[in-house]
Amino acid sequence: MELSGAEIVIQCLKEEGVEYVFGYPGGAVLHIYDALFKQNDVKHILARHEQGATHAADGFARSSGKPGVALVTSGPGATNAVTGIATAYMDSIPMVVLTGQVPSPFIGSDAFQEVDTVGITRPCVKHNFLIKDVRDIASTFRKAFYLATSGRPGPVVIDIPKDVTDPNVKIPFSYPKKMKMRSYNPVTRGHLGQIKKAVDLMLAAEKPVFYTGGGVILDNADKELVELVRSLGFPITSTLMGLGAYPGTDKQFLGMLGMHGTYEANMAMHETDTLIAVGARFDDRVTGQIAQFCPNATIIHIDIDPSSISKNVRVDVPIVGPVRSVLEDMLQVLKESKKSPQSAAVSKWWKQIEEWRGKRCLRYDQNSGIIKPQFAVETLYRVTRGDAFVASDVGQHQMFAAQFYQFDKPRRWINSGGLGTMGFGLPAGIGIQLAHPDAEVAVITGEASIQMCIQELATCKQYDLPLKIMLLNNGYMGMVRQWQEFFYDGRYSHSYVDSLPDFVTLAESYGHVGMKIEKPDDLEGAMKEAFAMKDRLVFMDVIVDPTENVYPMIEAGKGHHEMYMSPGSELV
Amino acid sequence: MRHIISILIENESGALSRVAGLFSARGYNIESLTVAPTEDPTLSRMTLVTRGDEAIIEQITKQLNKLVEVVKLLDLSDGPHIEREMMMIKLKADNGRRDEIARLVDIFRGKVVDVTDSTFVVELTGKSAKLDAFIKAAHEDSVVEVVRSGPLGIARGSKGLKL
Numbered sequence: 001m002e003l004s005g006a007e008i009v010i011q012c013l014k015e016e017g018v019e020y021v022f023g024y025p026g027g028a029v030l031h032i033y034d035a036l037f038k039q040n041d042v043k044h045i046l047a048r049h050e051q052g053a054t055h056a057a058d059g060f061a062r063s064s065g066k067p068g069v070a071l072v073t074s075g076p077g078a079t080n081a082v083t084g085i086a087t088a089y090m091d092s093i094p095m096v097v098l099t100g101q102v103p104s105p106f107i108g109s110d111a112f113q114e115v116d117t118v119g120i121t122r123p124c125v126k127h128n129f130l131i132k133d134v135r136d137i138a139s140t141f142r143k144a145f146y147l148a149t150s151g152r153p154g155p156v157v158i159d160i161p162k163d164v165t166d167p168n169v170k171i172p173f174s175y176p177k178k179m180k181m182r183s184y185n186p187v188t189r190g191h192l193g194q195i196k197k198a199v200d201l202m203l204a205a206e207k208p209v210f211y212t213g214g215g216v217i218l219d220n221a222d223k224e225l226v227e228l229v230r231s232l233g234f235p236i237t238s239t240l241m242g243l244g245a246y247p248g249t250d251k252q253f254l255g256m257l258g259m260h261g262t263y264e265a266n267m268a269m270h271e272t273d274t275l276i277a278v279g280a281r282f283d284d285r286v287t288g289q290i291a292q293f294c295p296n297a298t299i300i301h302i303d304i305d306p307s308s309i310s311k312n313v314r315v316d317v318p319i320v321g322p323v324r325s326v327l328e329d330m331l332q333v334l335k336e337s338k339k340s341p342q343s344a345a346v347s348k349w350w351k352q353i354e355e356w357r358g359k360r361c362l363r364y365d366q367n368s369g370i371i372k373p374q375f376a377v378e379t380l381y382r383v384t385r386g387d388a389f390v391a392s393d394v395g396q397h398q399m400f401a402a403q404f405y406q407f408d409k410p411r412r413w414i415n416s417g418g419l420g421t422m423g424f425g426l427p428a429g430i431g432i433q434l435a436h437p438d439a440e441v442a443v444i445t446g447e448a449s450i451q452m453c454i455q456e457l458a459t460c461k462q463y464d465l466p467l468k469i470m471l472l473n474n475g476y477m478g479m480v481r482q483w484q485e486f487f488y489d490g491r492y493s494h495s496y497v498d499s500l501p502d503f504v505t506l507a508e509s510y511g512h513v514g515m516k517i518e519k520p521d522d523l524e525g526a527m528k529e530a531f532a533m534k535d536r537l538v539f540m541d542v543i544v545d546p547t548e549n550v551y552p553m554i555e556a557g558k559g560h561h562e563m564y565m566s567p568g569s570e571l572v
Numbered sequence: 573m574r575h576i577i578s579i580l581i582e583n584e585s586g587a588l589s590r591v592a593g594l595f596s597a598r599g600y601n602i603e604s605l606t607v608a609p610t611e612d613p614t615l616s617r618m619t620l621v622t623r624g625d626e627a628i629i630e631q632i633t634k635q636l637n638k639l640v641e642v643v644k645l646l647d648l649s650d651g652p653h654i655e656r657e658m659m660m661i662k663l664k665a666d667n668g669r670r671d672e673i674a675r676l677v678d679i680f681r682g683k684v685v686d687v688t689d690s691t692f693v694v695e696l697t698g699k700s701a702k703l704d705a706f707i708k709a710a711h712e713d714s715v716v717e718v719v720r721s722g723p724l725g726i727a728r729g730s731k732g733l734k735l
């Protein structure tokens with residue numbers, strides 16, 4: 001079979017089982033777009049901005065576990081994609097991004113729409129390639145998909161000069177079957193000696209706690225995690241990225257930890273004697289001040305990436321390996337062990353935890369005449385029976401969503417945790433809905449965030465994607481306003497979102513349904529109505545309390561036990 | 573602590589900038605970096621000198637290993653090793669001082685590799701400290717120009733950093 005470079009690109013995507021490419025055309029990728037036009041297997045979703053295309057590919061990947069693919073042109077196409085690439089990189093999301101490049105003879109000449117894409121993206125990709133010869137396309141794609149999806153996943157960029165896809169240069173095509181790279185060998189199994197040591201520590205623990213992160217979801221290790229945690233009877237807390245790996249409604253689950261984590265989760269971290277970290281990376285939003293982090297704990301850390309281990313916090317028992325296989329091995333070792341957990345001590349520990357839980361740190365004012373953002377999320381939870389895919393933007397609404405939508409399944413909670421990218425939610429929702437055409441997909445957003453990628457409403461119209469957008473409209477960059485209230489004496493410098501559009505007519509002008517909801521009593525009915533419109537995108541502009549803050553809160557640089565609690569809580 | 577790290581890396585364009593970029597992005601310091609292809613032309617060998625406490629060096633080696641193009645890596649400072657750096661130094665050598673410089677070159681086991689009526693170019697190999705000592709002994713005002721390779725390193729004993 002003789003194919004041109006452009007046809008080979010498409011063929012490689014087929015070989016990798018790629019169903020959707022999220023993209024935006026331009027000069028350097030026109031040959032590829034022409035090849036796309038002539039076939040029907042790989043479907044192209046036209047975003048309205050390259051950032052949207054990359055976030056959509058990302059949302060597809062996060063919700064399905066399959067690599068997301070984006071296609072953009074050179075120069076501004078590539079630079080617009082950088083935010084999406086960096087977002088995926090920070091959360092270790094498997095993605096392959098194809099960027100057009102000026103024809104090879106022009107590289108380095110400041111040609112029209114030339115940027116050094118490989119140079120610009122180098123610090124925010126797992127790896128990147130510049131293809132210099134049509135004969136290298138197939139092997140490069142094979143490597144790119146392998147790298148993106150194996151080990152610690154991440155985005156891979158393939159930069160393709162226009163001449164490499166020349167329709168008039170045809171070569172024989174075959175796709176490499178075996179993949180071996182001498183310089184890249186991700187660990188496939190944890191060290192059994194270390195695993196045994198960890199299990200011994202767990203069985204001796206008196207105040208143990210599991211602290212789990214996005215790595216559990218990335219490696220599809222939720223079943224093993226649940227089995228292990230249940231069989232030990234230990235408490236478990238999760239990072240923002242790990243929510244849903246362990247059922248959020250289970251009684252052993254303490255809620256999220258960290259800056260806006262629950263009182264019981266953070267106090268348990270502070271008091272624990274044995275911390276079992278699984279697929280989590282000790283991010284500063286989780287640890288607070290390092291010097292005060294888990295002061296009494298022996299720390300076990302399971303991670304696929306050796307460089308995550310002892311990076312921010314020194315650990316005592318490192319286990320490098322894929323989370324799932326390590327947890328499987330742990331279960332096995334546990335089964336074979338003659339010892340059992342310290343049940344007396346652990347029930348005492350639980351008593352302490354229940355006391356902390358009794359403070360009900362997430363309480364908020366239920367009798368307010370104005371819609372509280374927490375109440376809106378709780379209503380969404382009820383209306384969707386806790387079973388929707390929820391994409392979020394970045395800000396207070398993201399934290400309220402994480403605190404009040406109790407995710408029982410993995411890959412349901414889709415948000416930009418590491419980079420914190422405003423504008424992520426709506427386009428991510430596009431990718432999620434395409435990956436799960438029959439599922440309910442909600443986007444929780446703020447009036448500031450939604451305006452960063454609002455143009456993707458057109459994409460939703462073109463492809464009939466019935467997202468349900470819940471805008472928690474507080475008229476402020478709420479998270480910024482909160483910091484200004486707490487740490488800058490209420491000097492609200494440029495955090496008021498002025499000159500807002502009328503979101504109802506805005507949604508309508510894109511061909512969608514718009515709703516404005518202002519009273520707590522109207523919320524549930526309106527939301528039910530919205531979700532009943534199965535084939536329509538409904539944009540719910542929910543007017544919420546502009547002064548609400550996210551509690552509890554640990555100020556940056558403070559310890560887990562130094563939380564601000566909500567004014568209504570018993571602690572104040 | 574000063575560490576000298578040997579790296580086998582795919583001989584591909586861009587590999588060097590990934591290493592250099594890693595150091596600047598993560599705020600590690602590089603004292604010197606040398607690189608050239610090995611007997612296997614698909615591989616390059618780098619010698620990198622850096623400084624940091626134990627935790628930083630651990631992160632540096634882990635982050636280097638994580639680069640897809642890095643094949644193998646060895647912190648030479650973990651064991652006995654040999655370190656050599658080469659220098660070429662151009663010295664003012666007027667009539668009155670030519671003998672003195674020649675004697676100095678002898679003492680340091682260097683070689684004069686170029687001569688004009690007013691200058692010598694001296695080639696000298698050794699540990700970095702020896703090169704420093706030579707520069708000092710030659711007197712600042714007689715030094716026209718110095719070029720140094722940065723240290724190269726190899727472990728002692730029968731084991732090699734190979735595929």
Ligand SMILES: Cc1ncc(C[n+]2csc(CCOP(=O)(O)OP(=O)(O)O)c2C)c(N)n1
Nearest residue numbers: 395396397422446447448449476477478479
């Ligand atoms: C692209 C980008 N720019 C700036 C920020 C900093 N930032 C974090 S939250 C936030 C405010 C978000 O406001 P909104 O979307 O209305 O959400 P709210 O906090 O009000 O719920 C800002 C500006 C960011 N995270 N991302």
Ligand SMILES: [Mg+2]
Nearest residue numbers: 446447476478
């Ligand atoms: Mg807002």
